[in-house]
Amino acid sequence: MxxxxxxxxxxxxxxxxxxxxxRTPGVGPLLVLVPFVxxxxxxxxxxxxxxVWPRDIAVPFIDWINVVVDVFHKHEIFxxxxxxxxxxxxxxxxxxxxxxxxxxxxxxxxxxxxPAIPWVMIAGLAAVFGWWLKGWRLALLxxxxxxxxxxxxxxxxxxxxxxxxxVAAPIAAAVGLALGVVGAKSRPFERALWPLxxxxxxxxxxxxxxxxxxxxxxxxxxGAIATIxxxxxxxxxxxxxxxxxxxxxxxxxxxxxGCTRWQMLFRVEIPAARDSLMLGVNQVIMQxxxxxxxxxxxxxxxLGQDLLFRLQSLRLGQALENGVAVVLMAVMLxxxxxxxxxxxxxxxxxxxxxxxxxxxxxxxxxIVVSIVLSLLTPYAQTLPKNATxxxxxxxxxxxxxxxxxxxxxxxxxxxxxxxHVLIPLRTGFQWMPWIAVASLAGAxxxxxxxxxxxxxxxxxxxxxxxxxxxxxxSITAYMxxxxxxxxxxxxxxxxxxxxxxxxxxxxVQLLCDTFQTFPSFIYLxxxxxxxxxxxxxxxxxxxxxAAIPIVRYxxxxxxxxxxxxxxxxxxxxxxxxxxxxxxxxxxxxxEIMLGVNQTIMFGLFMVIIAAFIGTKDLGQEIFRALxxxxxxxxxxxGLCVAFIGLTVDRLVVEWSEQRRRQLGLA
Amino acid sequence: MVGxxxxxxxxxxxxxxxxxxxxxxxxxAQAADSDDPIKIPIHNWSSQIVGAHVLGxxxxxxxxxxxxxxxxxxxxxxxxxxxxxxxxxxxxxxxFGVAFEQVVGEGCVIDAATHDAKTREEWWYPSYVExxxxxxxxxxxxxxxxxxxxxxxxxxKGRFLGGPVDWLKHDAERVEGLGMDxxxxxxxxxxxxxxxxxxxxxxKAPIVHFNWTPNFIEAIYDGKFVxxxxxxxxCKDDPAWGPNPDMTYDCGNPKDGYLxxxxxxxxxxxxxxxxxxxxxxxxxxLDIAVMSKLVDIDGMEVEEAADKWLADNEAxxxxxxx
Numbered sequence: 011m012x013x014x015x016x017x018x019x020x021x022x023x024x025x026x027x028x029x030x031x032x033r034t035p036g037v038g039p040l041l042v043l044v045p046f047v048x049x050x051x052x053x054x055x056x057x058x059x060x061x062v063w064p065r066d067i068a069v070p071f072i073d074w075i076n077v078v079v080d081v082f083h084k085h086e087i088f089x090x091x092x093x094x095x096x097x098x099x100x101x102x103x104x105x106x107x108x109x110x111x112x113x114x115x116x117x118x119x120x121x122x123x124x125p126a127i128p129w130v131m132i133a134g135l136a137a138v139f140g141w142w143l144k145g146w147r148l149a150l151l152x153x154x155x156x157x158x159x160x161x162x163x164x165x166x167x168x169x170x171x172x173x174x175x176x177v178a179a180p181i182a183a184a185v186g187l188a189l190g191v192v193g194a195k196s197r198p199f200e201r202a203l204w205p206l207x208x209x210x211x212x213x214x215x216x217x218x219x220x221x222x223x224x225x226x227x228x229x230x231x232x233g234a235i236a237t238i239x240x241x242x243x244x245x246x247x248x249x250x251x252x253x254x255x256x257x258x259x260x261x262x263x264x265x266x267x268g269c270t271r272w273q274m275l276f277r278v279e280i281p282a283a284r285d286s287l288m289l290g291v292n293q294v295i296m297q298x299x300x301x302x303x304x305x306x307x308x309x310x311x312x313l314g315q316d317l318l319f320r321l322q323s324l325r326l327g328q329a330l331e332n333g334v335a336v337v338l339m340a341v342m343l344x345x346x347x348x349x350x351x352x353x354x355x356x357x358x359x360x361x362x363x364x365x366x367x368x369x370x371x372x373x374x375x376x377i378v379v380s381i382v383l384s385l386l387t388p389y390a391q392t393l394p395k396n397a398t399x400x401x402x403x404x405x406x407x408x409x410x411x412x413x414x415x416x417x418x419x420x421x422x423x424x425x426x427x428x429x430h431v432l433i434p435l436r437t438g439f440q441w442m443p444w445i446a447v448a449s450l451a452g453a454x455x456x457x458x459x460x461x462x463x464x465x466x467x468x469x470x471x472x473x474x475x476x477x478x479x480x481x482x483x484s485i486t487a488y489m490x491x492x493x494x495x496x497x498x499x500x501x502x503x504x505x506x507x508x509x510x511x512x513x514x515x516x517x518v519q520l521l522c523d524t525f526q527t528f529p530s531f532i533y534l535x536x537x538x539x540x541x542x543x544x545x546x547x548x549x550x551x552x553x554x555x556a557a558i559p560i561v562r563y564x565x566x567x568x569x570x571x572x573x574x575x576x577x578x579x580x581x582x583x584x585x586x587x588x589x590x591x592x593x594x595x596x597x598x599x600x601e602i603m604l605g606v607n608q609t610i611m612f613g614l615f616m617v618i619i620a621a622f623i624g625t626k627d628l629g630q631e632i633f634r635a636l637x638x639x640x641x642x643x644x645x646x647x648g649l650c651v652a653f654i655g656l657t658v659d660r661l662v663v664e665w666s667e668q669r670r671r672q673l674g675l676a
Numbered sequence: 677m678v679g680x681x682x683x684x685x686x687x688x689x690x691x692x693x694x695x696x697x698x699x700x701x702x703x704x705a706q707a708a709d710s711d712d713p714i715k716i717p718i719h720n721w722s723s724q725i726v727g728a729h730v731l732g733x734x735x736x737x738x739x740x741x742x743x744x745x746x747x748x749x750x751x752x753x754x755x756x757x758x759x760x761x762x763x764x765x766x767x768x769x770x771x772f773g774v775a776f777e778q779v780v781g782e783g784c785v786i787d788a789a790t791h792d793a794k795t796r797e798e799w800w801y802p803s804y805v806e807x808x809x810x811x812x813x814x815x816x817x818x819x820x821x822x823x824x825x826x827x828x829x830x831x832x833k834g835r836f837l838g839g840p841v842d843w844l845k846h847d848a849e850r851v852e853g854l855g856m857d858x859x860x861x862x863x864x865x866x867x868x869x870x871x872x873x874x875x876x877x878x879x880k881a882p883i884v885h886f887n888w889t890p891n892f893i894e895a896i897y898d899g900k901f902v903x904x905x906x907x908x909x910x911c912k913d914d915p916a917w918g919p920n921p922d923m924t925y926d927c928g929n930p931k932d933g934y935l936x937x938x939x940x941x942x943x944x945x946x947x948x949x950x951x952x953x954x955x956x957x958x959x960x961x962l963d964i965a966v967m968s969k970l971v972d973i974d975g976m977e978v979e980e981a982a983d984k985w986l987a988d989n990e991a992x993x994x995x996x997x998x
Contacts, residue, residue, distance in 0.1 A: 534871075
C-alpha cells in the first residue's frame with residue numbers, strides 16, 4: 011500500500027515536474043524534440059516495421075477504395091441503375107449551358123445557321139461593360155484582352171476556354187455558397203465540411219482523373235465538372251468565414267427589424283459578409299483558370315489542350331502565348347467581377363432614352379456596326395490565320411539564347427548543389443524512421459493544443475507510413491522542404507523590399523498574380539533545358555510557383571503592422587533596421603508563418619506536376635496508377651500528399667493563431 | 677459587296693439545312709449505323725492529332741458526325757473501356773501496350789487492326805555524338821565512352837535518359853545484363869526528353885536517350901539508334917540466351933513493335949460501317965512521319981495538314997472506305 015502510494019506519488023511528482031519543464035520558456039519548445047531525437051538514436055535497434063513499414067504488410071487502403079469504386083461503378087441499386095449512371099446523368103445537365111455559351115462565343119449554331127458572335131462585337135461589348143463599371147481604364151483592359159485573343163490567333167481556343175469558365179464559375183460559386191450557408195447554420199454539417207474541404211483542396215488533381223473518367227466519362231463536360239469541383243472549396247471556405255464573422259449587432263439589428271429567416275440571410279448576413287464572398291468569387295475564377303490545363307486531361311477543349319500540344323512539340327513560344335492568354339483572361343474576369351461587386355447604384359439623368367441609357371445605346375451601336383462589318387468582311391468574324399501575329403519565334407530565340415549561354419555556368423551550381431546538398435539531404439530524409447517523424451508531429455501537436463491535435467498530426471503521419479509508400483513520401487517531403495528553404499531565401503527579402511512602398515507592393519502583387527495564373531506546365535520545359543532531368547530541375551520548378559505565397563504573406567504581414575506601433579518605435583529612437591527586425595518582423599511573423607504554410611501547399615501541388623520532369627516520389631506513383639487505371643491507388647497516394655500538407659497545416663495554423671493572440675493582433 | 681455577303685449567309689443557311697437533311701438521309705441509307713457522333717481522342721503529339729483529323733474527315737465524308745475529345749494518352753484506355761471514346765488509332769506498343777492490353781483483356785476494347793507502320797524503341801543519339809564517340813552506333817563503342825555521358829549524379833558512370841517509369845522499359849536490366857557503365861535516369865514525360873535533347877543539341881553536348889520511331893523528333897533532329905545484340909526469342913526469359921550466360925535482357929529491343937487501332941467493344945454493333953472503315957485503316961511509317969512533318973516542320977495547322985495528307989493519299993484512304 012505504502013509502496014504504491016510512493017510510486018503513485020513519485021509518478022505524479024515527475025508528471026508535475028515534466029509539466030513545469032514543459033512550460034519553462036526556452037526549454038519547452040525543445041522538449042518536443044526529445045522523442046524524435048530518442049527514436050533517431052534508437053534507430054539501429056528499432057524493428058524494421060518501425061523504420062519503413064514494409065509494402066507487403068501495408069494496410070490495404072487501396073483495395074478498400076477500389077471495392078467501393080467498383081460497387082459504385084457496377085453495382086445496380088434496386089437492380090436498375092448504378093451510382094455511375096446517376097453521376098453521369100447529373101453531369102449531362104451541364105451539357106446544354108456549355109453548348110449554348112460555346113455556340114455564342116466560338117462555335118456558332120450550325121443547325122440553325124447562326125454563326126458565333128464576331129470578335130469585334132465581343133471586344134466592343136467587353137469594353138463598354140468595363141466603361142460602364144469603372145471608366146475608360148477598365149474599358150481599355152477588357153477590350154484589350156479580347157483583342158489579344160483575336161490578334162494572336164487564339165480566338166476559338168480562348169473562347170472555348172472562356173465558355174467553360176463562364177459556365178463553371180457561376181455554378182461553383184452557387185454550390186460553394188449554398189454549402190457555406192448550410193455550414194454556417196448547422197454546426198454538425200460544418201464539422202463534417204471542414205475536413206472534407208481540407209482534403210479536397212490538398213488532394214492532387216491527378217488523383218481525380220481516373221474517378222472522373224469512370225463516373226463522368228472523358229468529355230468536354232467532364233473537364234467543366236472537374237473545374238467546378240476544384241473551384242467549390244475556396245468559395246465554401248470564405249462563405250463560412252464571412253457569415254461567421256458577421257457581428258452580433260448587425261444580426262440583432264436584423265432581428266429588431268423583424269426579418270424572417272430568409273430575409274435575415276439574404277438582406278442582412280450575405281450583404282454584411284460581402285467582402286469575404288467577393289474574395290470567394292475571385293478565388294473561384296482563379297481556380298477555374300488554374301484548372302485549364304489539367305481539365306484537358308479529361309476532355310476539356312480550348313487553350314489547355316493546345317498548350318500541352320505545343321509544349322510536347324517544343325514550341326515554347328506558342329505555348330507561352332497560350333499561357334499569356336490564360337493570364338489575361340484571369341485578369342480581365344477578376345477586374346470585371348470586382349468592379350461589378352463594387353458598383354454603386356447611380357441616379358439616372360432625366361431626358362430622352364439615349365440620355366438615360368447611354369451605355370446601352372453604345373452597346374446597341376456596337377452590335378449593329380459589328381454585324382454589318384462581319385457581313386462586309388470575314389476579318390470581323392474571326393481573324394484568319396494570315397492576319398494574326400505571333401511573337402513565338404522571338405520567345406523561342408530567347409529560350410535558346412538563355413539555354414546556350416547560361417547552361418554551363420549553371421551546371422556548376424547544379425552539380426555542387428546536387429552532390430553537396432541535395433543528395434545528402436535526400437539520404438537524410440530517407441533515413442528517418444517513420445515513428446520518429448510521427449512522434450515529432452504528435453509532440454508538437456500536444457504542446458500546441460493538447461492530445462487531440464497530437465492524435466491528428468501523428469495520425470496523418472501513421473496513415474502515410476501504413477500505406478507502404480513511406481519511402482516515396484520521404485522523397486516528396488525532401489523536395490518540398492528544400493524548395494521551402496529556397497522560397498524563404500528568395501521570397502522573404504523580396505517581400506520585405508516590396509512592403510516598403512505602395513508602388514512596389516502593387517508591382518510585386520501583379521507579378522504574383524501573373525505567376526499564379528500562368529499555367530505552371532510551361533515552367534517545366536525551360537527548367538529541364540537549363541538543369542537536365544533531375545532533382546534540381548524539379549525543385550527549381552517548385553520554387554518558381556511556391557515562392558508566390560511567401561512573398562504575398564510577407565507583404566501582407568508587414569504592411570498590416572499598425573502605424574501607431576511603428577510611430578512608437580520611431581519615437582523610442584529605433585533605427586530603420588531595428589524597426590524592421592525588432593518591431594515589424596516579430597509582429598508580422600504569424601502572417602509570414604501562414605505564408606510558409608501556403609508555400610508548402612503550393613509546393614505539394616507543384617511537386618506532383620514536377621513528376622512530368624522525372625522524379626522518384628509520390629507523384630511518379632500517381633502517374634503509374636494512371637497507366638493501370640487504378641483509381642484506389644491514385645486516391646490513396648493523393649491522400650498521402652494531402653496528409654503531408656495537412657499535418658503541417660494543422661500545426662502551423664494553430665501556432666500562428668496562438669501567437670497572434672499573444673501579440674494582441676487577433 | 678453587301679449583297680454578296682448576304683448571299684453567303686443565305687447559302688450558309690441553305691447549306692446548313694442541306695447538311696442536316698443529308699445527314700438524315702445518310703442515317704436512313706445506312707440504317708444499321710447510329711447517328712451519334714463518333715468520339716475520337718486528341719492527344720498531345722502532332723501525328724496523332726493529324727491522324728485523328730484525317731480519320732474524322734474520312735468519316736464525315738461518309739455522312740458520320742465526329743467529335744474530337746482531348747484526353748490524356750493513358751487515361752484514354754479507361755475511357756474507351758467505358759464507351760466514352762470510340763476509337764484510338766495510334767496505340768503504341770512501347771508507351772501504351774500495357775494499358776491497351778489490359779482493357780483488351782477485360783473485353784471492353786477490341787484490337788481492331790494493326791498498321792503496317794513498325795515501331796522501334798531504342799537508345800538513340802543525335803548524329804554529332806558520332807564524332808565525339810567513334811565506333812557508334814555499336815553498343816560496345818558507346819560503352820567505351822560512357823564517361824563522356826557522365827553527370828555529377830551518375831559519375832563515373834554514363835547517364836542514360838530513359839522514358840517515364842510507367843512505360844515499363846527494361847533499360848536498367850539491360851545495363852546490368854550487358855555489364856555497361858551506365859546509369860538510367862528516368863524522365864517524367866516525353867516532353868522532358870525532348871527538352872533535354874533540344875538543350876543538348878544547341879550546345880552539341882553528348883547525350884544518349886530513349887527514343888522511338890516513327891516520331892516527329894526525327895524530322896527535326898538527325899540521329900541514330902544504338903545497335904545492341906539483336907533481340908531474339910528467349911532473351912527476356914532465358915538467362916543462357918545472348919552474350920551474358922547468367923542474365924536476361926542482354927539484348928536490344930525488338931525492331932518491329934506494333935502500332936495498333938483499338939475500338940470500343942460496342943462499335944461493331946453501333947456503327948458497323950465505321951467499324952469496317954476503321955479496321956481497314958492502315959498507316960505506314962512514312963504516313964506517320966509526313967503527318968508530323970506537315971505540322972512540326974512546315975508549320976501547318978492540324979486541319980490543313982489533314983487536308984493535305986488526304987489530298988495526297990486519296991487512293992490509299994479510298995481503299996479503306998470501299
